[in-house]
Amino acid sequence: MTGGEKRNLIISVLVFLVAALLPLVNNGYWLSIGVSVAMYTVLATSWTLFSGPTNYIALSTAAFFGIGMYIVAAFLDWAPYPVLVLIAGIVGALFAAVIGLATLRIAGVYFVIFTLGLAELVRQIVAWMQHVMGTSSGLYVLISMTDPILYWLLLGLSAIVFLVGWWIGRSRLGFALRIIGNDEVVAEHSGISTARAKVVLFIISSAFASLTGALVAPRWSYVEPTIAFSPFLSFQVVIMALLGGVHRLWGPLLGVIPFTLLWELISANFPAQTTLLLGVAFLLIVYFIPHGVIGLIEDMIRHRHGMLGSVVSTLQRWKSGNA
Amino acid sequence: MDIIIIGLLLGGTYALMAMGLQLQYGVARIMNLANGEILVCGAFGAIWFFTASKMSPIYALIFVVPIAFVVNWAIYQVMMLPLVKRAKNQGQLEVDSILATFGLSFIFIGILLAVFGGEFLTYSYLATPFLIFGEPYALNRIAAFLGSVALCAGLYVWLHWTRAGLTLRAIAVNPAAAGLVSINVPRASALAFALGGAVTAAGGVLLSMFLTFDASLGVIFTLKALVIVIMGGVSDVRGAILAAFILGLTETAVATLVDPGLTLAAAYVLFIAILLVRPEGLFGRRST
Numbered sequence: 176m177t178g179g180e181k182r183n184l185i186i187s188v189l190v191f192l193v194a195a196l197l198p199l200v201n202n203g204y205w206l207s208i209g210v211s212v213a214m215y216t217v218l219a220t221s222w223t224l225f226s227g228p229t230n231y232i233a234l235s236t237a238a239f240f241g242i243g244m245y246i247v248a249a250f251l252d253w254a255p256y257p258v259l260v261l262i263a264g265i266v267g268a269l270f271a272a273v274i275g276l277a278t279l280r281i282a283g284v285y286f287v288i289f290t291l292g293l294a295e296l297v298r299q300i301v302a303w304m305q306h307v308m309g310t311s312s313g314l315y316v317l318i319s320m321t322d323p324i325l326y327w328l329l330l331g332l333s334a335i336v337f338l339v340g341w342w343i344g345r346s347r348l349g350f351a352l353r354i355i356g357n358d359e360v361v362a363e364h365s366g367i368s369t370a371r372a373k374v375v376l377f378i379i380s381s382a383f384a385s386l387t388g389a390l391v392a393p394r395w396s397y398v399e400p401t402i403a404f405s406p407f408l409s410f411q412v413v414i415m416a417l418l419g420g421v422h423r424l425w426g427p428l429l430g431v432i433p434f435t436l437l438w439e440l441i442s443a444n445f446p447a448q449t450t451l452l453l454g455v456a457f458l459l460i461v462y463f464i465p466h467g468v469i470g471l472i473e474d475m476i477r478h479r480h481g482m483l484g485s486v487v488s489t490l491q492r493w494k495s496g497n498a
Numbered sequence: 499m500d501i502i503i504i505g506l507l508l509g510g511t512y513a514l515m516a517m518g519l520q521l522q523y524g525v526a527r528i529m530n531l532a533n534g535e536i537l538v539c540g541a542f543g544a545i546w547f548f549t550a551s552k553m554s555p556i557y558a559l560i561f562v563v564p565i566a567f568v569v570n571w572a573i574y575q576v577m578m579l580p581l582v583k584r585a586k587n588q589g590q591l592e593v594d595s596i597l598a599t600f601g602l603s604f605i606f607i608g609i610l611l612a613v614f615g616g617e618f619l620t621y622s623y624l625a626t627p628f629l630i631f632g633e634p635y636a637l638n639r640i641a642a643f644l645g646s647v648a649l650c651a652g653l654y655v656w657l658h659w660t661r662a663g664l665t666l667r668a669i670a671v672n673p674a675a676a677g678l679v680s681i682n683v684p685r686a687s688a689l690a691f692a693l694g695g696a697v698t699a700a701g702g703v704l705l706s707m708f709l710t711f712d713a714s715l716g717v718i719f720t721l722k723a724l725v726i727v728i729m730g731g732v733s734d735v736r737g738a739i740l741a742a743f744i745l746g747l748t749e750t751a752v753a754t755l756v757d758p759g760l761t762l763a764a765a766y767v768l769f770i771a772i773l774l775v776r777p778e779g780l781f782g783r784r785s786t
Binding site: 230232234277278281284285287288289291292295296299300302303306307406410413417447448449450451452453454455457458461462465 | 529531577580589592593594596597598600601602603604605606607608609611612714717718720721724725728756757759760761762763765766769770773774
């Protein structure tokens with residue numbers, strides 16, 4: 176371990192310890208925000224593990240999240256909760272493996288298209304299965320899970336995501352992914368099994384989404400196909416990751432925190448216009464902060480002209496048409 | 499027999515929507531994930547027109563199509579052109595346009611929710627039976643099919659027998675080379691994108707004659723159109739039409755034999771089959 180890495184490790188551990196103190200300080204509003212932040216941190220960071228280096232945009236977070244949630248909701252009478260959480264992660268991984276093997280062997284946009292409707296597809300299938308088996312479409316998840324415990328669980332999961340991401344970044348796998356993101360043909364010609372690398376990463380990333388869904392299920396207490404597989408979640412996760420920046424492991428975190436707060440504000444004040452405002456926010460990010468908050472900060476350090484300056488220069492480049 | 503005829507009628511209507519996407523993706527090179535939302539806008543326009551005026555939704559085409567054309571042209575000029583210019587290569591443009599149109603699709607849903615609310619909307623037009631081989635079929639499905647066939651045929655003739663159509667086909671083959679033979683590629687791409695949007699909205703008007711719509715249905719139609727285009731090959735109109743019929747038949751078979759709620763599953767089954775067997779599409783050529 177180099178000195179820099181040691182320093183980063185110490186800083187990260189300290190940040191996590193401080194974050195873990197939140198339930199002791201506040202047990203109401205801010206803790207519930209903390210739970211959202213922790214949840215989106217897991218989802219956005221694990222999304223970035225795959226989509227960041229490879230540029231393959233996965234729009235399937237909601238599908239895997241919903242699967243995890245449904246496994247807990249449907250089998251609660253048959254197995255203890257911790258076992259179900261594990262099973263949710265495994266099922267999510269297997270499902271991701273099947274999808275990855277079908278779509279990621281071929282380069283191109285097929286993967287994105289496939290993931291676009293995935294949440295809706297799984298929702299239709301779950302609703303159909305419930306219809307055939309004659310169960311009602313809504314399920315209750317009645318486990319007592321207090322907010323502090325959920326918060327610590329999600330925080331722990333996010334620590335695991337960061338560790339896995341850090342390990343991938345150092346491994347041959349991470350190196351291979353960065354080459355794939357730069358030029359897939361070059362990657363293939365230098366002897367990288369591109370399909371295998373992509374599938375493995377997609378499995379890891381999706382399994383985390385399923386685990387999150389399983390953990391959060393008790394908090395929702397009532398699960399229904401339309402709620403569990405809402406496409407909004409995929410959308411929010413992509414937004415947050417892009418806002419933060421997808422080329423650093425801790426980039427999405429910088430998007431999750433401001434966006435969760437902004438989102439609280441929007442849904443409290445404009446409950447009817449959430450979809451519209453979310454779309455507008457998304458476009459603003461894609462056009463004006465293409466490299467995320469991280470990109471802005473790095474720009475700022477490089478050119479020393481302040482955050483406003485780099486937004487303005489992005490605007491100017493956009494106007495002249497060669498941003 | 500029921501399945502075959504209803505499937506063919508549905509497939510004919512899907513063909514129009516797929517041709518719209520093909521113009522946008524094949525010619526203008528924009529992977530438009532908001533395509534389905536434009537279709538839903540067209541459908542809502544027709545619903546609003548019919549409930550307000552009680553005239554045939556066919557007349558709704560007269561104002562829906564030009565509006566969709568202008569709106570899509572504006573989308574291309576304001577949103578897509580900067581992306582086309584800043585993209586270093588085709589891959590970058592694809593990623594950027596996917597993200598931008600994905601955001602756009604949520605803006606469309608938001609606007610539709612604000613204007614029409616979140617309920618399912620439909621209207622009853624030509625809901626009278628019509629006999630084919632002694633079996634009754636809803637006349638509105640047949641009217642939608644005929645309307646779609648007429649528009650598809652018109653579009654096909656325009657693409658193959660006019661100079662403007664030739665220009666678009668040239669860009670579909672190779673945008674760089676098209677520029678060399680003094681084709682104004684940005685202008686023609688904007689035209690293709692706008693035309694694609696207009697055709698998609700027209701598809702929405704026709705589909706609204708027999709389907710029920712709500713604001714969030716767009717993604718399903720985007721996916722169906724994409725599956726058709728991938729199955730048919732990105733730049734082949736014949737392939738898209740054949741693929742549209744295959745999807746129409748499969749979907750009707752699944753809806754009749756298994757469950758009407760599983761329409762998307764039919765599209766996905768075809769999608770996986772195509773990916774595993776012929777990723778280049780039915781009529782596509784394997785790239786080297």
